[in-house]
Amino acid sequence: MLLAQSCCLSCFTFAILFCGLFVGNHGMTVNTDTNASPFPWDKIRLPETVKPQHYDLLIHPNLTSLTFTGVVQILIEVEQDTRAIILHSKNLQISKAQLLGSRHPQDLQTSEFEAYEQIALFSDGFSFEKGNHVVHLEFSANLSDSFHGFYKGRYTTNSGEVRMLASTQFEATHARAAFPCFDEPAFKANFTIRVRRESRHISISNMPKLRTAELADGLLEDQFDTTVKMSTYLVAFIICDFQSISKTSQHGIEISVYTVPEKISQAEYALNTAVTLLDFYDDYFDIPYPLPKHDLAAIPDFQSGAMENWGLSTYRESGLLFDPEKSSSSDKLGITKVIAHELAHQWFGNLVTMQWWNDLWLNEGFAKFMEYVSVNITHPELQVDDYFLEKCFTAMSVDSLTSSHPISTPVENPAEISEMFDDVSYRKGACILNMLRDFLTPEAFKAGIIHYLKSHSYQNTVNAHLWESLTNVSDLWRLKHDGFCSKFRAKSPASKWFMEDSVDVRAIMDTWTLQEGFPLITVEVKGQEVTLKQERFLREANTSKTTNFLWQVPLTYITSHSSAVQRFLLKSEKDVLYLPEKVDWIKFNVDLRGYYIVHYESRGWDALINQLQQNHSVFSSNDRASLIHDIFQLVSIEKVPLDKALNLSLYLSKESEIMPVTQGFNELVPFYKLMEKRNMEELENQLKNHLVKIFKTLIDRQSWSDDGSVSERMLRNYLLLFACVRRYPSCISTATRLFQQWKESDAQDQGSGLRSVQQALQKIQQNILWMDRNVPLLKAWLDRNSL
Ligand SMILES: [Zn+2]
Numbered sequence: 001m002l003l004a005q006s007c008c009l010s011c012f013t014f015a016i017l018f019c020g021l022f023v024g025n026h027g028m029t030v031n032t033d034t035n036a037s038p039f040p041w042d043k044i045r046l047p048e049t050v051k052p053q054h055y056d057l058l059i060h061p062n063l064t065s066l067t068f069t070g071v072v073q074i075l076i077e078v079e080q081d082t083r084a085i086i087l088h089s090k091n092l093q094i095s096k097a098q099l100l101g102s103r104h105p106q107d108l109q110t111s112e113f114e115a116y117e118q119i120a121l122f123s124d125g126f127s128f129e130k131g132n133h134v135v136h137l138e139f140s141a142n143l144s145d146s147f148h149g150f151y152k153g154r155y156t157t158n159s160g161e162v163r164m165l166a167s168t169q170f171e172a173t174h175a176r177a178a179f180p181c182f183d184e185p186a187f188k189a190n191f192t193i194r195v196r197r198e199s200r201h202i203s204i205s206n207m208p209k210l211r212t213a214e215l216a217d218g219l220l221e222d223q224f225d226t227t228v229k230m231s232t233y234l235v236a237f238i239i240c241d242f243q244s245i246s247k248t249s250q251h252g253i254e255i256s257v258y259t260v261p262e263k264i265s266q267a268e269y270a271l272n273t274a275v276t277l278l279d280f281y282d283d284y285f286d287i288p289y290p291l292p293k294h295d296l297a298a299i300p301d302f303q304s305g306a307m308e309n310w311g312l313s314t315y316r317e318s319g320l321l322f323d324p325e326k327s328s329s330s331d332k333l334g335i336t337k338v339i340a341h342e343l344a345h346q347w348f349g350n351l352v353t354m355q356w357w358n359d360l361w362l363n364e365g366f367a368k369f370m371e372y373v374s375v376n377i378t379h380p381e382l383q384v385d386d387y388f389l390e391k392c393f394t395a396m397s398v399d400s401l402t403s404s405h406p407i408s409t410p411v412e413n414p415a416e417i418s419e420m421f422d423d424v425s426y427r428k429g430a431c432i433l434n435m436l437r438d439f440l441t442p443e444a445f446k447a448g449i450i451h452y453l454k455s456h457s458y459q460n461t462v463n464a465h466l467w468e469s470l471t472n473v474s475d476l477w478r479l480k481h482d483g484f485c486s487k488f489r490a491k492s493p494a495s496k497w498f499m500e501d502s503v504d505v506r507a508i509m510d511t512w513t514l515q516e517g518f519p520l521i522t523v524e525v526k527g528q529e530v531t532l533k534q535e536r537f538l539r540e541a542n543t544s545k546t547t548n549f550l551w552q553v554p555l556t557y558i559t560s561h562s563s564a565v566q567r568f569l570l571k572s573e574k575d576v577l578y579l580p581e582k583v584d585w586i587k588f589n590v591d592l593r594g595y596y597i598v599h600y601e602s603r604g605w606d607a608l609i610n611q612l613q614q615n616h617s618v619f620s621s622n623d624r625a626s627l628i629h630d631i632f633q634l635v636s637i638e639k640v641p642l643d644k645a646l647n648l649s650l651y652l653s654k655e656s657e658i659m660p661v662t663q664g665f666n667e668l669v670p671f672y673k674l675m676e677k678r679n680m681e682e683l684e685n686q687l688k689n690h691l692v693k694i695f696k697t698l699i700d701r702q703s704w705s706d707d708g709s710v711s712e713r714m715l716r717n718y719l720l721l722f723a724c725v726r727r728y729p730s731c732i733s734t735a736t737r738l739f740q741q742w743k744e745s746d747a748q749d750q751g752s753g754l755r756s757v758q759q760a761l762q763k764i765q766q767n768i769l770w771m772d773r774n775v776p777l778l779k780a781w782l783d784r785n786s787l
Helices: 005-025 261-266 268-285 329-345 357-378 384-399 414-419 423-440 442-455 463-480 486-491 493-500 505-513 604-618 621-636 642-654 658-677 681-694 696-701 710-725 729-744 755-785
Strands: 050-062 067-078 084-088 093-100 109-113 118-122 131-142 149-156 162-169 190-197 202-205 209-214 220-224 237-240 243-248 254-259 293-299 312-316 352-354 459-461 519-526 529-536 553-559 562-570 574-578 586-588 597-600
Touching (some): 050 084, 093 109, 190 202, 202 209, 202 220, 237 312, 243 261, 243 268, 254 268, 261 268, 268 329, 268 357, 268 442, 312 329, 329 357, 329 710, 352 357, 357 384, 357 423, 384 621, 384 658, 423 442, 423 463, 423 505, 423 553, 442 463, 463 505, 519 553, 519 586, 519 604, 529 562, 597 621, 604 621, 604 642, 621 642, 642 681, 642 696, 658 710, 696 710, 696 729, 710 729
Parallel strands (some): 254 293
Antiparallel strands (some): 067 131, 109 118, 202 237, 209 220, 529 574
16 A cells, blocks of 8 residues: 555544554453353454455445445355354444355354454354355445445536445455455455446456346346455455556556546556556566456545555556646656556565564565666656655654654554554665665565565565575575675675675564664774764664664775775674775765664764865765765754754755755755744844855756756756745746746646746745835835834
8 A cells, every 4th residue: 555644644543543442452351242242252363263265245335325235155264163253344234144055054143343343153053163164144334434445435527416436445454344354464365256336337346357247127247257365455346437548568467547537538647657567567576467457546535645456456546647738747756656556566465465464564665665666667767766765764754763663563453553554664664675685786686575476475474584585595696696796805804794604684684674763873984994883863862762772784885995885784783894995084875775874973074074075976966965864863963063064065056966955955944944933034044045055056057947857857846946935036037037928828727847836936926016016005104103
């Protein structure tokens, strides 16, 4: 699933409101059902001895009464005799429960325990013996008012007509609100789905439609092909009046994009992008996409960013539809990334699924990470790499607080599970995978994840499975490729570990996934000796949260004497490495591939600042951005004085790359924002003028056109907005002229990457015009009333 910002907030609120309910019930030995009778199961997780094999599901929504009915027959395997079958059901009225036998059906009693969203099926006359059984359940409910479960949606046509649809969003624990099921990711089964509908609607689901039957009452019933073995949270069905466009991928998969009919002209970019990306993943993972089709549906009422249902991914309209007339370059980047994310899940998450939600990061960290790997190759013009750093910086800002949590955290109830969908699972997950890929090399990493996906297809995994695959494959890979790392052998004794030790990926990665936070590496160079220390980087002074933290940190560095990347695995709190010669400066965390912050003691920072001033291009733009990021982080915990960080920022007057410029803004703008709030006008203006001066050359170079790469366009947008808001004279005069031209032209409705600048300019312009009109009045009043 891809989160939207608003979802994080609502999940958080949900967690606060409801966690008491579950905590209060946890630990009871006997739960009572809705009739105050004893409920035969006292745990929030289902018994492991009853396993669903196949669901035959008929669902019939009524888009007039906004209710639905359903029938499900579940083939279950009972591994150990039991008195009752326990499964999930939430807000469903169960009208019939039967055990289907070889002779005739036997009625079952049902009992519900609402707090755990469970029902029990049992009979006084018998128990369920070891072996296979089929239970038959009939149920009904209202279509949900929320954005999860089986919920109603609506949209308004251009002519003002309101039209209804019904759609599903089951991740994480909402399939149980649409049909009774074993709603945990490890209970994988096959699903055969039928949907009843009126002829004015269509229905789509995970698999292709096999046939449509006409029923006696005039309704139609679509039957879909049986799915592969999958988790309940990936089941999906939509009943709507959408239209679609389709294409076949090179690998023969039928791809379609569905949207409300009036927006079908905006579906083409998503269709082409999905075709390219699905072909890419097929090749990259070396595992064919296992279904015959993939649909992408733009849903008018959708809360999260997107959802990876197998064979039918769902999106917000703004996340999928691209209007060549109106959408901006950043919209294009966003749509490409979200499709890349959901299609990566078809392998990471759908084919191989985490055993339980505590390892959600195995799904989400990987999907986030693969967005960058895939889009970088399939859409190089989008320069998606430019935005990866920002993900890690955001993850670090959350992860440097005492409230952070380990990537892999025990969770049990739905509220806790919802909380796992956060920056730590998604962004930190992606950043530590990026660090691991750099450490193992992209080739060994790729071989390892292919091994992982192939060995666990249609199964569930824990962290250790991934680390085993990566350890095995990287050892093999190194044996096969004799030259691996040999360039380090001659150059640095520090890389000794890498040549002689076997790589224990699990030992390294456990330190990143099982404890929260990340390390601050303090570096001190004396001659050829480099002393390294690690401690937890924490924004708040809280010693109980800084002690006993130790990481295995795959360090990388370059020096003033060698731009070849050197490596050192720091396993202890303190260690020393020796350089082959004395150096002027050393820069760790090359290209910010690692998830840590570096502090350079003694003259370390001064030497780096001096190099930036002399010739900043010896560092990559990622390295420049990471130096800016790290020094200001160190200012915030008072390890480095502010004036030193400001000295470093002076080099930005020569900077032209988007990441260091954006990072410079991100660090410096909050200072004057703070001054604005504290009425420190003189200082505030001084700082603002200083910033305009720093970026003057870059601002003057901007073309006021809409050409160039996405990065260039976004940077231009950013700079011009900044300059005009700061009343930089040449910006204001050009803006005023262009604004007049634009106002007088017929092009106002046409799209442009500079739309946000134009909108801001419009506001500024209105203020200027207002001021111009009112200055004489104000002056006269002041003259008359001067004291
Ligand atoms: Zn996701």
